[in-house]
Amino acid sequence: MTPLVSSSPLLVQAQEPLTRAELLADDPWWLVLVKAIVILLIGPLLTIFLIVWERKAIGRMQNRPGPNRVGPGGYLQSLADAVKLPFKEQIIPDTADRKVYFLAPVLSAVPALIALSAIPFGPEVSIFGQRTVLQLVDLPVGVLVVLACSSVGVYGIVLAGWSSGSPYPLFGGLRSAAQVISYEIAMGLSLVAVVLYARSLSTGDIVNAQQHGWYFYLLLPSFVIYLISMVGETNRAPFDLPEAESELVGGFHTEYSSMKFAMFFLAEYVNMVIVSAFATTLFLGGWMFPFVGLDSPLNKGWLPIIWFFVKLFVLLFGFIWLRATLPRFRYDQFMKLGWKVLVPVNLVWIVAVVSFRTIDNWGIKIVVGGAIAVLVAVTAALSVDAKQPVRTDSVPVTGGGYPLPPLDLKVPEVPERGAARKRRRRVAKTSEHAQIGSES
Incomplete structure (x- = not known):
C-alpha cells in the first residue's frame, strides 16, 4: 500500500523556517522577562565600564595616569562614583518648578534605556531549550522606534533648563533643542538611503540585507553623515555646547546634584551606546562577521554577540578619541555645519x-x-561663500570674521546739553572752592 502524500499548503508552510517576528511571538513570558532585564542592564553596566575606559584612555593620550587609586589600577572608580552620588547633598533652587525639576531627569534616562529593545544582538539561538532570537522585539518600524527613543530624551534636557529657574540652564536647554532639531534632520536623512537599499524599516531585515555587502562602504556618505550627527545628537565633544563649562558653567544640569545629576550622567552614556549600536546595525552588518555569509559557522549560535560588541566598542572609542582630540566648536560653526x-x-x-x-x-x-x-x-x-570677504569700510576684521574697532579709535565728542553743562560747572566750582580752602 503506497503512503498518502499530502499536498496541503498548511503542511508545506509548517515545514518552512520561522521568521524573526514569528520566533519572538512564540517566546514564553519568562523568556521575555529575562530579555527585558538583560537589555535594561546593558546600558548601566556599559556606563560603568565606559567611565573608567574614557578616563584611562584620555589620560594615556594626554600623558597622565588617569584614575589609579580606587581598586586595582583604579578600575573601581565608577563604583566609587556610583556610591558617592546618592549620598551627596541635594540642593533645589527656590525659583525651580519642583514637579518639572524632578521629572526632567526621568524623561532623559527612561527613553534611553528602552531604545535597545529593537536592536538585534544575534541570530537564532536556544535558551533553556527554547528557540528564540537575541532581540526583544522586531517591529516593522523598528528604525523609527529607536529614532523616537533617542529624540524624546531632549525633552528632559529642555525641561531641566527651563524648570531650574536660572539663566545658564535655560541657555543650555535652548541650545540642546536647536541642536537636536538640526542634527535630527541630518540623521533621519542619512537613514533614508539605508531603508531604500534594505526595503524595510525593520532592524532585523536591515541586518539580513547586508549579507552581501555592508552599507558603510556601499552608502559611505550616509555613514559619515550619521557619525557626525550621532555625536551632535548625544551632546558630546566637540559638540557639547548645551553643557559648555567655559560658557554656561554646566549648562542644563547646573542646578542639579545627587541622584538627579547621576540620571543625566547615565542618560548621556546610554545614549552613546544606543547610537553606536544603531550605527552597527544599520551600516556595519550588525552581528555578522565580515566577509562571510549567514550560513557560516561564525554567524551561528552565540558567537555573533562577540562581533556585535566589538563593532560597538570601536564606535564608542571614537567618542573618547574625539573628546581627547578636538576643541569645542563655536555655536555658529556648529549650526552652519x-x-x-x-x-x-x-x-x-x-x-x-x-x-x-x-x-x-x-x-x-x-x-x-x-x-x-x-x-x-x-x-x-x-x-x-565661506571665503567671501567681509566689508571693512570703517572697521577692520579679525581672522575669525568678527569686526573689531580699530586700536586708534577716537570717540567723537558729544555736545553737552543744558543739564549736563550745569552739572559740570557745579562740579568745577566745588573743586575750585575746595582748592582755595586748602591753600588758605
Missing part, C-alpha cells in the same frame, strides 16, 4: 541613491557622474 553642509549633501545623495535603485546599469554610470558633479559644485559654492 548642520544646516549648510550635512542637510544639503544628504539631499543630493538621496536623489543619487533613488536613481541607483531605478535606472539600469548604463544609466547608473551617468547618474554617478552627475551626482559627483553636483557634490563638487555644492562644495565649491559653500567654500566660495
Whole structure:
C-alpha cells in the first residue's frame, strides 16, 4: 500500500523556517522577562565600564595616569562614583518648578534605556531549550522606534533648563533643542538611503540585507553623515555646547546634584551606546562577521554577540578619541555645519541613491557622474561663500570674521546739553572752592 502524500499548503508552510517576528511571538513570558532585564542592564553596566575606559584612555593620550587609586589600577572608580552620588547633598533652587525639576531627569534616562529593545544582538539561538532570537522585539518600524527613543530624551534636557529657574540652564536647554532639531534632520536623512537599499524599516531585515555587502562602504556618505550627527545628537565633544563649562558653567544640569545629576550622567552614556549600536546595525552588518555569509559557522549560535560588541566598542572609542582630540566648536560653526553642509549633501545623495535603485546599469554610470558633479559644485559654492570677504569700510576684521574697532579709535565728542553743562560747572566750582580752602 503506497503512503498518502499530502499536498496541503498548511503542511508545506509548517515545514518552512520561522521568521524573526514569528520566533519572538512564540517566546514564553519568562523568556521575555529575562530579555527585558538583560537589555535594561546593558546600558548601566556599559556606563560603568565606559567611565573608567574614557578616563584611562584620555589620560594615556594626554600623558597622565588617569584614575589609579580606587581598586586595582583604579578600575573601581565608577563604583566609587556610583556610591558617592546618592549620598551627596541635594540642593533645589527656590525659583525651580519642583514637579518639572524632578521629572526632567526621568524623561532623559527612561527613553534611553528602552531604545535597545529593537536592536538585534544575534541570530537564532536556544535558551533553556527554547528557540528564540537575541532581540526583544522586531517591529516593522523598528528604525523609527529607536529614532523616537533617542529624540524624546531632549525633552528632559529642555525641561531641566527651563524648570531650574536660572539663566545658564535655560541657555543650555535652548541650545540642546536647536541642536537636536538640526542634527535630527541630518540623521533621519542619512537613514533614508539605508531603508531604500534594505526595503524595510525593520532592524532585523536591515541586518539580513547586508549579507552581501555592508552599507558603510556601499552608502559611505550616509555613514559619515550619521557619525557626525550621532555625536551632535548625544551632546558630546566637540559638540557639547548645551553643557559648555567655559560658557554656561554646566549648562542644563547646573542646578542639579545627587541622584538627579547621576540620571543625566547615565542618560548621556546610554545614549552613546544606543547610537553606536544603531550605527552597527544599520551600516556595519550588525552581528555578522565580515566577509562571510549567514550560513557560516561564525554567524551561528552565540558567537555573533562577540562581533556585535566589538563593532560597538570601536564606535564608542571614537567618542573618547574625539573628546581627547578636538576643541569645542563655536555655536555658529556648529549650526552652519548642520544646516549648510550635512542637510544639503544628504539631499543630493538621496536623489543619487533613488536613481541607483531605478535606472539600469548604463544609466547608473551617468547618474554617478552627475551626482559627483553636483557634490563638487555644492562644495565649491559653500567654500566660495565661506571665503567671501567681509566689508571693512570703517572697521577692520579679525581672522575669525568678527569686526573689531580699530586700536586708534577716537570717540567723537558729544555736545553737552543744558543739564549736563550745569552739572559740570557745579562740579568745577566745588573743586575750585575746595582748592582755595586748602591753600588758605
